[in-house]
Amino acid sequence: MEHKKTEASAIAYPCAACKMQRRKCGNKCLLAPYFPPHDPQKFCIAHRVFGAGNIVKILRDIPVESREDAVSSMVYEARARVEDPVYGCTGAVCRLQKQVLSLQSQLANTQTELFNIKAFLFSRVTGFSSVGECGETLDPFGPILSEDVADPFGLWEPPQTG
Numbered sequence: 001m002e003h004k005k006t007e008a009s010a011i012a013y014p015c016a017a018c019k020m021q022r023r024k025c026g027n028k029c030l031l032a033p034y035f036p037p038h039d040p041q042k043f044c045i046a047h048r049v050f051g052a053g054n055i056v057k058i059l060r061d062i063p064v065e066s067r068e069d070a071v072s073s074m075v076y077e078a079r080a081r082v083e084d085p086v087y088g089c090t091g092a093v094c095r096l097q098k099q100v101l102s103l104q105s106q107l108a109n110t111q112t113e114l115f116n117i118k119a120f121l122f123s124r125v126t127g128f129s130s131v132g133e134c135g136e137t138l139d140p141f142g143p144i145l146s147e148d149v150a151d152p153f154g155l156w157e158p159p160q161t162g
């Protein structure tokens with residue numbers, strides 16, 4: 001029975017970058033802290049878009065404490081580029097911006113609805129129409145009430161029947 005000697009016994013856990021590039025990985029490996037051997041896909045995708053040489057160059061040019069974030073950013077950008085070869089990250093940014101605009105619009109509509117409901121309830125309670133003669137909408141909780149009636153619903157009591 002033939003016994004095959006595995007590569008792992010010769011090199012103790014090369015990082016994912018060195019393993020993929022078939023290089024020696026040592027204590028001074030710049031990529032080892034960011035590309036652990038158990039997650040080869042992380043380096044694979046970043047290498048595919050940026051290239052190992054550029055990743056090393058970028059990491060060398062920035063402070064050590066920022067390198068983790070830089071790697072996360074590159075991996076994110078690379079994934080976006082692979083998923084969307086035309087727009088990459090820009091596609092994700094545009095989608096999120098559209099979502100923000102849509103949600104802002106929904107919020108504005110809901111706030112208008114809420115205001116109208118409050119105005120309606122206010123007019124029912126006080127008999128005061130919140131819509132002025134000229135058709136403009138008055139703020140039922142604005143200056144008219146600010147002096148002594150802060151909460152019209154707090155003061156309201158059901159009519160007493162005697």
Ligand SMILES: [Zn+2]
Nearest residue numbers: 015018025029
């Ligand atoms: Zn390495």
